[in-house]
Amino acid sequence: MDKGIICVLTSQTFVHYLRMVRIENAKLLMVLGPTLSLEQIARSVGYENPRHCYKGFKQYVGQAPGSYRERETGEAVKSIKL
Numbered sequence: 001m002d003k004g005i006i007c008v009l010t011s012q013t014f015v016h017y018l019r020m021v022r023i024e025n026a027k028l029l030m031v032l033g034p035t036l037s038l039e040q041i042a043r044s045v046g047y048e049n050p051r052h053c054y055k056g057f058k059q060y061v062g063q064a065p066g067s068y069r070e071r072e073t074g075e076a077v078k079s080i081k082l
Contacts, residue, residue: 026053029044038050
């Protein structure tokens with residue numbers, strides 16, 4: 001069975017690589033786009049359901065998106081209902 005190019009280049013499955021790219025982009029948007037809601041960020045990085053972004057973010061980064069944004073920007077973020 002032939003491994004995919006992503007797996008060969010990154011030693012990760014495509015799904016894990018895609019999650020990493022999405023979360024890294026979300027982290028960037030949280031810092032550079034302080035007026036964007038977490039739901040807008042989730043959708044802009046490719047998540048149809050913001051809950052999946054929240055869950056993946058917490059697993060990958062080790063903290064909730066709102067906490068990460070607050071720590072990185074020093075600003076309190078309105079909580080959103082997921």
